[in-house]
Amino acid sequence: MSVTRINLTVNGSKEVVDVPSNWTLLQMLREKMALTGTKNGCAAGECGACTVMLNGEPVNSCMVLAVECDGAEVVTVEGLVQDGQMDVLQQTIIDAGGVQCGFCTPGMLISARALLDRNPNPSADEVRAALVGNLCRCTGYIRIVEAVQTAAQASQ
């Protein structure tokens, strides 16, 4: 498989990566860059565990080829902590009890961050709609939806 050199920004850092042309963004993040916070749950774009922000939009990174990300800006769950400070969503999801096994949590947080960036004050229905692509088998979702609304209020 041919290898392509791409330039991109990941969590604020400029990166140059040589990546096989058939690799997904998920593979590149996890296997080339050891950013293992982004999870592989289905590799088919169905569970949302691999959600990252690509140019400000939440995407299933298992459905994006790495070579498509030349020139792009990517934010993963590792990028939510800035200068040692957690994103408000990370604190509210802890406080709400919205984390159990934690495997869906990174993707859930990225989808929620993307929502709050475009809609700082979402209704419960809007939060539910924004997180519909992030499957969770443990929590029952209600506390996660509450956490996103609490984060929105805290940021007002």
Next chain:
Amino acid sequence: MATAQTKETTYIGVSKPRVDVREKVTGAAVYTDDIQFGAALLHARVKRSPHPHALIKKVDISKAKELPGVRVVVTGQDFPYFTGLYLKDRNIFARDRVRFVGEAVAGVAAITEEIAEQALDLIEVEYEVLPGVFDAVKGAEPGAPLLHPNLGDYEVPNFIFPVPDSNIANHFKVRKGDVETAFAEAATVVEHTFKVPHVQHVPIEPHIAIAQVDGDGNVTLWASSQSPFAQRNLIAKSLNIPESKVRVIAPLIGGGFGCKAGVTMETIPVAIAMKAGGHPVKFRLTREEEFYTNFVRQGLTAKVKVACDKNGKLTAIQNQMWWDGGGYTDYGVNITRAGGYSGTGPFNAPNIWVDSMCIYTNHPVGGAYRGFGMSEVHTGIVQVMSMLAEKAGVDFVDFLKMNVIQEGEKVLTGMTMHKTGIKDCIEKVAKEINWGVKDAPTAPNRKRGKGIAVMWKAPAMPPNAGSSALIKLNEDASVTVMVGGQEIGQGTFTAMAQIAAEAMGVPFESVKVKGPIDTQYSPYEWQTVASRLTWSMGNAVRNAAMDARHKILEVVAEAWGEDIENLDIKEGYVISYASEESISLKDIVVYGIPREGYNGWVGGPIVGSGSFMPSYVTGLDKETGQGDRAVVHYTTGAQAVDLEVDLDTGQLYIHRAVSAFDVGKAINPDLVRCQIEGGFVQGMSSAIFEEMRLVEGVMQNPSFVDYRIATTMDVPAKIDAYIVEAAQDDGPWGARGVGEHPMVPTIPCLANAIYDAIGVRVPNPPLSAEKVYLTMLDNGVVK
């Protein structure tokens, strides 16, 4: 044995924050697939059977071995030994026969996953296709194709009863009183046959395991595992090597729900790694493989017949269950046993007849699933009780209160029921849901109804499943608690930290409980299943903490020349009620205490140990199912829902769900509520959406698109969780488990509510919009 304590507690019954959570929200938490193995890593893929039942005539791996990049190819001929948690009926790879679609026939390791996948196409397998068994009831009949002709030769514990020369891998019976006479004399009798389909656990993290074998044959396995110790034991058995040569390391796990208990795919990378010359071998299931090649929840057909007198008092319960065990029933046989000894649900009647049969079929292999058979059993038994109450003209809540098992009564197996809060649970949910009040629908095209259900469940395990814990004190007086039970999301590390802090008298924040579980260094724990950790491992941790505490106090007593009875540990200080002296643990738990006048030292590094194993569980008679004490205890509860049915679509709108469970004592009430909420949604998802559609053994819907689970859009706005506490006599501070229970009553609870809304019963899950609508159409509810 630990006893319930009444004295005031600092950390018990307090909702402390989870200890594992910061790493989980920052992406720092390490799950198995996150461990880096570098360039030496090989990737495994598995050649699987396309047939539900066939003889293997020939396996030719010569072409696969020649593919560049392929390092190892193995088949069933390489691994002749049997394994299995209860009934030892499985090999690592099929040897002479395949019994379900997706069964492993050969394994490949290559330098990339792609090459391993390509090699599978080069493996040639010749099969002779055999007639299959695709229905458990038919499979139990004489003349059905036999799946395991050697069933009578398999190794099996003495509480599992296979029927040789049949497909019945276990037949559990209860015979108490005379049901036939009771039915003949009853005022009211109801009989109905229920069917529960196969469902999948679908943890968001698929199964993954990496194995490495060194030159001396020592096996190291990193696995997403609920059961590192059981896996060590079963892998050693399947490879005919001693347990001491197998080390299992289990990092955090991204959901288990039972499917990562026992042993399944984990043996495959171990087998391959034995021939990989020291290379680590990674095997990760695809989402499609996750659906049908590993454990699934067994299907159930239950023929239930119940009777009551003119007042609505139960006189007889008969429950005949055919469990669709799949091609192998190594774990399923004990689900069948649990279904049998709990086969009445939490109801009491003088005359009882239960048959619970585990049937081999050419379906995916059944294994533990949150509830361990109880969701399936309660689907029938609770609905049929609701039907009986209605026919007898008794309000269902009154019926429940009249007929649920009470302290001091004999359960179906003859054990005396311990203290239980089931009536309080019923009263709580009935009150909260406004039982008896018919609320108006919110739209003209909807009908509204309420449903209620009760449940019980006992930990299902060998009679002597044990726990152990070690506690060590560090220089800064922090406390490290080592356990072998796994944090699978339920919050057990947090609960153990609370128990250790309370029992020792140290601050919660000074206690550390962390994975990975490592069979080489962690103390033994049977498995993280059965909702048993809070109770069993909790007792072990409490015992270890009390041991450490005692050792500290002994040192101080000697150094100070005081009576140990006058000493106590409070918030990290040893204090004397006699001399009113105090000393920080920091000064003594590693370095000891100097004697007066530089005259030597007392003490040294403090390490505490504790274990727990129930000693009182007895066997049950093979023919009658009677014995003194079949189980350690039953956790009970009740659930109620208020919902609407859309008459145009059959869709359900759940306004409110209310649950109450008797947990004995909630160590951490908010974590208990998290289990109750999440469990309701998993139960609701399985009740409404989920079904493995199997046609001639082939799953038709192995993806999240075709096998839908509940999303954010499907859950009710409000799920209320109430905690009832009727203390368990041998639980730590009275605690018993509740991890599985919240999803157990959900199917019958929703089915009863749908009936209340539309006046016709949709008895069999999934209670899908399509099925509800068609049932309404067939019965003239809609036109």
